[in-house]
Amino acid sequence: MYKLLTTVALLVIISNFALAQGNGYGQKIGHFDSEYVLNQLPEYAxxxxxxxxxxxxxxxxxxxxxxxxxxxxxxxxxxxxxxxxxxxxxxxxxxxxxxxxxxxxxxxxxxxxxxxxKKVEELLTPLRTKVNLAVEVIAKKHGLDYIFDKAESIGMIFSNPVHDYTEFILEEMKAQQKGN
The missing domain is CATH 1.20.58 (Methane Monooxygenase Hydroxylase; Chain G, domain 1)
Incomplete structure (x- = not known):
């Protein structure tokens, strides 16, 4: 069910992107690797x-x-x-x-x-929430309309490393942690 919803969401985003291209303006899209980000967190280990x-x-x-x-x-x-x-x-x-x-x-x-x-949800949801908050900050900071997660199976076959925001997200999470 989740994969179906993700696929539908991806199709909607791509169609919006195509329509936007036809109207003369583009949407900025980035990606990151949540698996890599989570593996950098000591509490995740x-x-x-x-x-x-x-x-x-x-x-x-x-x-x-x-x-x-x-x-x-x-x-x-x-x-x-x-x-x-x-x-x-x-x-x-x-x-x-x-x-x-x-x-x-x-x-x-x-x-x-x-x-x-239930235990997986209990232990990992707070970490995923931290990642999501950092993603939101980075998206706003870099003017991104969409950020895809390479670690999730949404059908991303190719991604240009220029649009990889994983390191920015890690930096943002470190900054948020220092602020707390």
Whole structure:
């Protein structure tokens, strides 16, 4: 959904740009690399490490459930000849319940609205907000109508380095940090 909206926005911008060219005035467009900017921030590295540790913890939880599930399946296969049909059915139901438990836990932790996703939003949104504020300042300072982010997949195939404002944005963020 996000990519569709981004693509539509890009098409609108390009069409506006084309119309503007036809009217005799141009729009100034720049780009930057948010991934590069974020990687220059020490707090981003801290947050990333925290998220990696959390992901490992959550992964262990989910993996242990799947390990239990596989163990139950192996036990059933090994003992199937010794069990009655009712016992086999009972164990299959237990296996299905464990499978559902593992799926639910995986969704709870890593699903679209899962705990990991919420933690990512909680930790990274303030940093992205800082970047966005710096982008806005630089856009106004340099008279830019649009700034694209090369790190996001919006279909930018080529970008002239002359229009790269990444370093300006980093400088602005440093200046804002000194001001705080």
């Amino acid at each position: 801290e947050k990333t490490k925290e998220l990696e540790a959390l992901a490992k913890t959550y992964d262990k939880e989910v993996r242990s459930l799947y390990d239990e599930l596989e163990k139950m399946r192996a036990e059933l296969r090994a003992n199937e000849v010794l069990l009655t049909p009712a016992m086999i059915e009972e164990r299959k139901e237990a296996i299905e319940a464990k499978n559902q438990e593992a799926l639910n836990k995986n969704t709870e932790l890593f699903g679209f609205d899962g705990l990991y996703y």
